[in-house]
Amino acid sequence: MHYIAAFDLGTTAIKGVLLSQEGKIFAEHSFNIHTSLGENNEIEQNPEEWWEGVQSITHEWFSVHGVSSQSIKAITFSGQMEDVILIQEGENTTSAILYSDNRANIEAEEINKKLPGLYELTGNRITSSSPISKLLWLKKNSISNSDKRIHVVFSAKDYIIYKLTGSVVTDYTTAATSGFMNIESRKWETQLLSSLGIEQFMLPELTSSEQEVGQVSAFGANETGFCLHTPVLCGAGDAGASTLGAGAISEGDCYMYLGTTGWIAVPSKDHSPKDHGIFTLAHIIQELNISIAPLLNVGNVHRWAVEAFIQSGNYADFEDEVQKSPPGSNHLLFLPYVHGERCPVQDSEAKGAFWGIGPKTKKSDFARAVLEGICFSLFQIMQMLMQKNVGSITLIGGGARSHSWCQLLADLTNKTVRVPANSEYLPSIGIAATAFQSLGWVEDYKEFVDQYIISSQSKLYVPNKRNNEIYKDQYKIYLKLYESMKKIYQ
Incomplete structure (x- = not known):
C-alpha cells in the first residue's frame, strides 16, 4: 500500500492524515498546540511545538499503527498564513507572530501612506495583520541593532518544510497574504524591502504547490521516522488547501x-x-x-x-x-x-x-x-x-x-x-x-x-x-x- 502524508497546521491543532492511493484515509492523528497572549495583545506560538506535533503524529503512525515509512511516497502540507517566522540557520525558532496579531497598526498606516498604490500590485490592502507590517514592526522594536541577514517565512507549514529539508520556500497562496507578491505575475516585489528599510529580511523561494522543494534530510529522518530522501512538496496555505478540499x-x-x-x-x-x-x-x-x-x-x-x-x-x-x-x-x-x-x-x-x-x-x-x-x-x-x-x-x-x-x-x-x-x-x-x-x-x-x-x-x-x-x-x-x-x- 502506498500513502501520502498530509499535514494541516491550524491555529489550535496539527492534523496529520495518511491518504492511500485510492483516496481513503488510512490513519489520522491530531496534536494540540498552544497560543501565547502578551500583555499588549501580542499573539504568538512556538514553532518548535509545531515540530513536536509532527513528531508526535509520525510516532503514532510508525510505532502505534505499524505503518511502514517506506510506504509513504510524498509529504505535503497546508497551514495557517500571514504568520511571521524568522529562520536563522543552526538555531531553533521559538516565537512566531500569528496572523491574528495586530501589534503593527502604526506600521500598516506608515506603509499605506508611503506606498499608496501597493494594493494594486498585491491585490490586497495592507493591514496590521499583513506580514509586511509585522516585519517593519520587528525592525523597529526587536532587531533594530542587528545587520544580520535573516530568512523569513509566512506559514507554519513552511517552518516544518525547513526542519525536514533545510529548504526555505513558500507557495503562491501563502505569498499572496504577505504584502510582497505581485498577484498577477506571482513574483516577489523585492524592491519593497529596501524601500521600507527592511532589506535584512530574506524572502523565501516561491514555488508551485505541487513542486518538490526538497527531500527528507538525515536530521529530518532521525527526528520523525520518515525515510531519508522522501520527497517533500511545498503544499499551500490553508485557504488554498481548503479550496481544493471543498x-x-x-x-x-x-x-x-x-x-x-x-x-x-x-x-x-x-x-x-x-x-x-x-x-x-x-x-x-x-x-x-x-x-x-x-x-x-x-x-x-x-x-x-x-x-x-x-x-x-x-x-x-x-x-x-x-x-x-x-x-x-x-x-x-x-x-x-x-x-x-x-x-x-x-x-x-x-x-x-x-x-x-x-x-x-x-x-x-x-x-x-x-x-x-x-x-x-x-x-x-x-x-x-x-x-x-x-x-x-x-x-x-x-x-x-x-x-x-x-x-x-x-x-x-x-x-x-x-x-x-x-x-x-x-x-x-x-x-x-x-x-x-x-x-x-x-x-x-x-x-x-x-x-x-x-x-x-x-x-x-x-x-x-x-x-x-x-x-x-x-x-x-x-x-x-x-x-x-x-x-x-x-
Missing part, C-alpha cells in the same frame, strides 16, 4: 470554512483588489485566484459560548441547549466580534454584544443567539462576495460537525448546505491532491476533485422557509448593531 476549482463555486477562525471563498479570474477586508489570493490552479473573506470570530466564539453557558464545557450539551430555543432566539441578537474583526468590518477594537434581553430571555436563547450571530456575520460576507446566484453552499472545518450550526446556515441563506464526509480533514485531503498530481496518480486537479471529493458522501441540510422568514427580519436589525455600538467603544 472542490472549488471553477468560477462560481462557493464554500465556507468553519474553524477556530473562518472564511468564505470563491474562485475567480479577477486580480483587482477588493474592499471590506476581502483578500485576493493565488489559487493552487495557476489561472485562478481566490476571492476570500476572512473572519476572526467563528469556532473560537463557539468555544467561548460553550465554556460560558455550559457547565460541562461539552459541545453536545451546548447543542441540546441551542435546541431549547426557537429560531430567532426569542428576539435576542448577538454581535459576534469578540476578537475584533477584519471582515465585513475592519476594526480590531470591535466588541461582542447581546441585544434584546427581556424578562423571558433564557440561557438557551443566549446559546442559540451566539450561533445565529456568527451565521449573520457569514451571511453578510456572502452577500458582499457573491456576484451570481449559488446553487448550494459547501461547509468544511470542525464547525461543520454542529448540526444546529449547519441547519441555521441553511435556514438563513435559504440554500441547501452540503457537508462532505470527513469535513474536518478536507484541508488535508485537498492538499494531498498536490502529491497525487506530482506523483502522476491523477492527470490534473479536476480528476482528483471528481474522483475523491465530489463523489464522497455528504450530508445535506435543506432550508426551512418559515425559519428563513424569521431570520430575514432578524437580519435587518443585526445589520444596525455594529454601526450603533461602535460609537460606545471608539
